[in-house]
Amino acid sequence: MMGVVPGAVHPGAERRAGPLFAGIGLAALVACTIWAATSDHGSPARWRITLAVAAAAAGWLLLLVPLFPRRARYPWLAVGYFAGLLAAGAALATLVDAFTAFASIGYPIAFVLFPARWSIFAVTATAAVPLLAKEIWGTHTPTPAWVFVASVAGPMLYAAWFVGAENEKRRRANAALAEANARLETALEENAGLHAQLLTQAREAGVHDERQRLAREIHDTLAQGLTGIVTQLQAADRATSEDARQRHLGQVHTLAKDSLTEARRAVQALRPEPLADSHLPSALADLARRITDTSGVAVTAETSGEPVPLLPELEVTLYRVAQEALANAEKHARAQRIAVTLTYAGDVVLLDVRDDGAGFDPASPARGDGTGFGLQAMRQRVRRVAGTFTLESAPGDGTAVNVQLPAIVVSEPDR
Template identity: 65%
Template structure:
């Protein structure tokens, strides 16, 4: 752990244990070298006494690494002084006994542990050169055994090779961990691709369902209502066969309704706005709708607009127009109303459409579910349209008391201008 990498790569546990471990190992190697040297041939008493004094000093000096090691990067001068002290002591001992070369080799471990990479090279070089300079291994009078020189030269090489091996192993483990991470990422991407495909399928299904509902509403609001008007006018024409002028008027209404229904059906397929809203204000389109309805029915229809009329988003205006159209159809076909009132109210935040009639009325909570002729789709269509634009629809009715339909939608101006005025 304490020699597994450069100082900046030592983990928290290595920072705590690095100093004590290096100190203990250095002391053990120093003690072993001293004992070994004691059994070898040595000089006089003074020669041996000086060596023991240096050994004792190193025994006191080496443990100073314990408090210094965690602070070695903050105090580079103290670190260099500590290493120089160890190196000088080792040089003195190697000069007295070759066996202390083993202790001098501890300088390699200390060099890599104490200094950053760019400085540890110099410390290692100093450790390698020190025994050669002390013993004069390269001089003309060299008397150093060959194994000492080999140890001094091969030692750094072996240590560097070992260090590179440790680094290679560390990088191999890092690459393995990276490969595992990539494998997990690939699996996650595959899962995401599956989820994406599932979402696309659901989006297509939702789009198909939404388009079906749109077409159902458009068919109900165009073809169904147009055909209803045509049937009503044909029935009225049959009853007016004795009066040629009325008969021809009803047939003319049939032709008009047929052409309008065909045009609206084509526009519905192309998802276009109703023709009455093209180039017209919503209040004018609703007033024209009321006028045409009054011509083809026996009901008296009135319209009213309050507030400042302004252009809304196209979808909002289509919603109010279709609600007014459906409410009029219900009032004439089911309620058999004789008077119908339509009112558009513009305020700052909402636009309200009220349609009231004096027809036979019904029970709103059960009427659209009890019909079996398909007419109950009208209220459902109105609610769907209003909900799609974040609005609300309220229907008030009771048997014999007429019906009131109220639709409220947000007053979001059209994109044509900031003031939202009709242009």
């Protein structure tokens, strides 16, 4: 099917359009030849010339079949073809008036052969060239009225059709735009309600996240500090000498002081005390020594790679995970040795905490000894900073905690 715009052809009809218009031209040429043969067509010599030009025009029309699908890539070839067709039509109309109808075949071919802005010139040439040729080289016999009608009505009908098609297209476009505006206004009203709902949900989610953060901070500071204090007090009660008892009470005093400081900093959302004045590797080493001193478990802390200052939130996450993993190994796994390894590996930083304790089945439900919340807190911390948390353990085989975070570096003054 042809499009409503000159030069536009439906993709499905692209292969059929060339043969179709060539067939229309041949049918018009045959009809005009029969009409000319039954009317005054001049001397036999003139008629032989007319037939020869008609045969050439027929061959020229057939060239439209291979040309049509290539008209866009070779526009000057299309112009040359149309000029040849126009010359053949003008020559035949000059020889015999009956072929003036054949010259009008240029109107439909101009519509589909050229884009809209060029088809106007082709249509104008189709109307003017045959008349001028007849006036210059014709027999100067009176031209029938229908010839003038065909020459003038064709372009006018095309212009009227084209303007009507453009107006209809604009009308449909305006109607579609009005409908789209109405849908947009409705969508904006709906979005306003959704926006208010999202704000409410965001506030609720913020409250939930803050509660989770406070729960993690309390667990990582007060809960662990109080647990250590209770452990040292129990050890003091069991002490057999005054020196041992005083040593345990001194640890109680240190843990209580550290817990109080941590609690204050947690409320103020500041960095953990060990990270306030030191680098992460040093803070982990201090943490390992403190665990060794208070529990008697052999804890080692090693750093590999070139240490770099990371975003405070990343260092806090690594420190808190190490702190929780060591506390779990000390309290629940009954480990004798714990190894903490911090690795700076280019774009990522890795933390491994391994112990030789009793181990457990990670797939089993959370136990009643308090480890469930600690593991959940570690996972949540790591997930908040776009990291990965891996836990490997089995009954009797110890436990390994692995954390991988993006190594986002900050300048040294930001520490």
